[in-house]
Amino acid sequence: MQWLPHITVATIVEDNGRFLMVEEHKAGRNVLNQPAGHLDPDETLIEAAVRETLEETGWDVEPTSVIGIYLYTAPSNGVTYQRVCFSAKAVKHHPDYQLDDGIVGAKWLTRDELLAQRDNWRSELIIRCIDDYLAGNRFGLELIRPSL
Template identity: 80%
Template structure:
């Protein structure tokens, strides 16, 4: 088997102590995740994060920084993901936007509300990214360099 990591992006969007989460289906089960997804061909990481957030939540976001870069191997399937997680702020909601297949919809949850639903997390990375965001250490977006 050829090992091939998957490049993904995610966003942490906070508004008055609530975080924008996505309720989505993973198989037959409804789970919670951050707006997140795979990098598409000919797309920058920043473009991917903005696109994925809109496609999964109906929100336009303005990215404000880089929270971190994470390497995660999913115990469910053994796939390794490299996640670049961004901080952002919600700019505009498009309630009429048709969300991606498998997405139930956006939810605004506090950290405590998210912890209370631990059994519904798609990945442990969700809380890790939120906690790293709450630590206050953000990296400038210029950390992300487009290809030349």
């Protein structure tokens, strides 16, 4: 069996203690996640984070830092994901933007509200990324090097 990790990005967008989250329909139920998704061919990690956030929430964002790089193997399917999590500031909302298929909508939730919905998390990476953000983990965007 060939092992192929999946490269993904996620974005932490915070406004007065509330975090921009995505409610999506996955495997027959609604789950919560940060705006997140796979890196597409010929795009940078930063471009992927901006694109995924817009496609899943209708928000334009400006990445400000890297929160962390996480390795996660999903217990549901055994797939390994390498997630690069960014922090970003919200720039502009497009309320009529056509969100990706499977996206129910965007929600602004506090950490406590998220904890109360733990059974609805897509993965444990949600709280890990938020807690790293709240702990002040910030790495400059120059950490991310584009291909030559």
